[in-house]
Amino acid sequence: MKSLLTKIIEAANRFRRPLIALAIVLALVIPLIPRNPFYQDLIIMIFFWATLATAWNLLGGFAGQISLGHAAFFGIGAYTSTILYLSLGLSPWIGMFAGAGLAMLVALIVGYPTFRLTSHFFALATLAFGEVLRLLASYFRELTGGGVGLLIPHEPAFRNFIFENKTAYAYIILAMLLAILCITYIFKKSRFGYSLSALREDPGAAESLGINTHRAKMYALLISVFFTSIAGTFYAQYVAFIEPDIVFASHISVQLALLSIIGGIGTVFGPLVGSLFLTPLDIFLRGWLGGVFSGLNFVVYGVILILAVMYFPLGIAGWTKKFLSRFRKPPELPVVKPADIPMIKAATAITRKETGGPLMTVDSISKRFGGLEAVKDLSFTVHEGEILGLIGPNGAGKTTVFNLISGFIPPDKGKIVFNGRDVTSLKAPHCFCRECIGRTFQLVKPFQSMTVLENVMVGAFACTRNPEEARKEAFAILNRIHLSHHAFTIAASLTIADRKRLELGRALGTKPKLLLLDEVMAGLTPKETEDIISIIKSISNEGITIIMIEHVMKAVMSLSDRIVVINNGIKLVEGLPNTVVKDQRVIDAYLGGAYHAAAGLK
C-alpha cells in the first residue's frame, strides 16, 4: 500500500514541471468554460486575490516583513487611475502605471525609515499608514468623492479598460497573476531570493555575508507594492465603483496575510492555493452569513487566522512540501574530485610561512557603551597570511573588537585601515564583507529554516550571481569543513559543533582575505576541537589571514603566529605565543593577583 503511495508521489515529483505546465494550461482554459456570470466572477476573484496575496507574500513571506497596510497601496492604485480617467480622460492602462509609481514612491517614504528597525515597526507603521490613507480619502472629498465614492461609467472600449465580456477581465488578472508568480519563482531560486530568506532568518548574519539587507527589503517592498497597486486599478475597472471604506479597508491587508498563511507562507504557490480554498469560502460566507448576521464572516476569519498560526503555520503548500519530502530521496551529492577543489585534505600542519605586509591596521579605536568603556585606544596590526590570536578574560572586550572591525558597531574614534583602504566610515557590515572581511559569531546564527547547503550558498552568493556556481562552491566548502553529509539537513537541527563549522563554512563562502573567528571551539569535545583545528590550518595554508578569539589555550598556542591580549578594553601585551603566556600582566589578568599570593608563586 505504502509502496503504491510512494510510487505516486515519486511520479508526481518526477513530473513536476509538466504538472506546472498543465496547471498553467488549465488556468488559461478555465475562464472560457463558465457561461454563468456567478462562476465567471468567482474565477476572476480567485485570480485577483491570488495576485494580491502573492505580491504580499513576496514581502511578508520571503523577506519576513509584515505589511498590515497593503490596502493603502491597493487604494492608491485604484484611486489614481480612476481619478486620472474620470477627470483627464487618461486611459487606465496608463493610469495604472501612474498609480503604481505613486504607490511605490509612498512605499519608499514609509519603508525607508522603518526598515532600519525591527520588523515590529514596519508592521506598526504600515497599519497606521493604511488607516490614515482611508481617512484622507474620505476627507478630500473634491478629489475622491469622499464617502459617496467614484463611479466609472460603463463605456466598453479597450482604451477605457472596460469590457462587455467578463472573460476579458479574467485574462487580464490571470496575466497579472502569472507575472507575479513567475517573478516570485525566479526570485526564489536566485541570489535575491536567498538574500531575502537569509535576512528574514537572521539580519545580522545576512549582513555579515555581504547582503545589503536594507536595500533587499526595499526592493521586495517596491515589487510587492507595484503589483498591489496595479491590482487596485484592475479592481476599480472591474467593479466600476470605488469608495474609501472598500479600497482602503484594513481587512484587505489582513485577508492577504490570511491567504498566504493558509496556503503556505514563504512558498511560491502558497497564496494561490490559499485563494483557491478561501475565496470561494469568502464569497459563500458573505452571501450566506453577511446578509443575516453582519460581521459573522469576519469572526470566522479571525478564528481561522488564529487556528492557522497556532496549529498550521506551514500552510497547505508548506505542509505538502514537508509531506512529500519524506518520500523524496535526498539529491545525490555531486562527486567532488580533489582536482576540483584545492586543499580538500585536512591539513595536519601549517605549511606556508612568510607573513606579508600589514593587511589590517587598527589605530587607537575606542567604543563606549553608556558608562562602560568597552574598548579603549586599542591599536594592533595583522599581517597578510598571519594567524593572530586575540585573547583576554571574559568581558575584556574581544567580541566588541570584532564588532568594530566588521562594521557591526561604529567606533567612537580611531581608524581602521584594511588592505590599504580606510574602512572606518563604511556604513554597514555588508560593506566590510565586500572588502573581504569575513566573520563568525560567538553565539552562532544559522539561518534556521534553510538547509546547510543553502546556508553556505548565501555566503557564496557574495562572489557570484549564478546559483549553480554558488551551489558548486558551497558543496566544495561543505567537503572542506566535513559537513557534506549534512548538506540537506535543516540548519535548526544541527548539533553545536556542526553549527560552528557551518558558521565557518558560510564565512568561507564569501572568499574573505581576513577571517574573524569568534570562539569557534567553545563547547566542543576534544575530538571536534581537533577537527576544527585542522580545518583552520587548511584555511591558513590557503593564504587567508585569520584573527581568532579563543579560550582553548592549546589551540591558540599551537595556531597563532602572534597573540594580542586585552583586558578591560585595553591592550595588555602583544607578542609571540610563548612570551605572552609567561607575561606577569597576562597571568594577573587571567588569574588575578591574589592567586599568586595564595599559591606562593610570587
Add this chain to the structure above:
Amino acid sequence: MLDVIIQLAINGLLLGGIYALLSVGLTLIFGVLEIINFAHGEFLMISMYLTFLLFSVFGIDPYLSLVIVIPVFFLFGFAVEKILIKPLLNDPPLNQIFATIGLGLIFSNLALLFFKADFRTVKTFYSNSNIIFGNYFVSVPRLIAFAIAIALIAALLIYLKKTFTGKAIRALAQQRKAAMLMGIDVHRTYAIAFGIGIAAVGAAGAVLMPLFFVFPTVGSLFSLIAFVVVILGGYNSLLGSLVAGLTIGLIEGFSGFFISPHLKEVVYFVLFIFILIFKPTGLLGKR
C-alpha cells in the same frame, strides 16, 4: 488668542491623561513580552461596552464600574495570555502579530453582531457640566478621567517598583534568560504582565465612556493613538508613555484647532514617521 491657547492646552492635557492610560498597557506588554498587542484597541472597545452595559442595565456609574472592570479585565488578559500568547512566545513575529490581529477581528465583529453599528454613549448628570476657572472651562468628566488615569498610572509605577511581582516583571523586560535563572516563574509573570496591561486599557475604556461614544470599530481609532504614544514614549518606558500621552493630547488639541479635527490622524501619522526617522528610541526610550 492666549486664552484660546491656554484653553486648548487644558483640553489637550486632560485628554492626554486618558491616552497615557490607554497606552501604558501596550507599552508594558511590548516591553515585557516583546509582542505588539494588535487587539489593544478592541480590548478598549469591549471595556467601553461593558461600562455602557453596567450603566444602562444596572445603573452603575462609569467611574464606580472601575471596581468591576479592572479585575475582570485583568483576568481577561491573564486568560488570553495563557491560551493564545504563551504558545506563540518563541514563534516568529508573524505568528504573534496575526494571532492578536485575529483576536481583534473576532472581538470587533462579535461586537457588531451583538450591538450593531450604532453609536452608544452614557448620559450621566455630569456629562456636560463644566467648572469655570476665570476665563477657562474645564469639563468635569475630562477632569475626573484625567485624575483617575494619572492615579492609576502612578499606582502601576509604584507597584512595579516596590512589589516582588513588579520587580520580576521589570527584570523580565530587561533580560528574559537572566530573570529565569533568578528563579522567576516566567510564564506566570508574563500572564500577570499581560493581565495588568489589559486591565489598564480596560480602565481607560471605563473613564472614556462618559466622554465619548462606543461603536464596534472604535478600537482602531484609539489603537492608532496608542501606537503613536508608545513609539513617541520609547517603546519600553512606562514613564515615557505618560509623557508621550500628554504630548499627543496637546498636539491633538492644537492641531484640531489650527489644522482640522478631521485630520488629527494624519498629524499623528506624520509625527509617527518623523519619530521613526529621527529618534527611533522615542522620548525616554532605552537601548
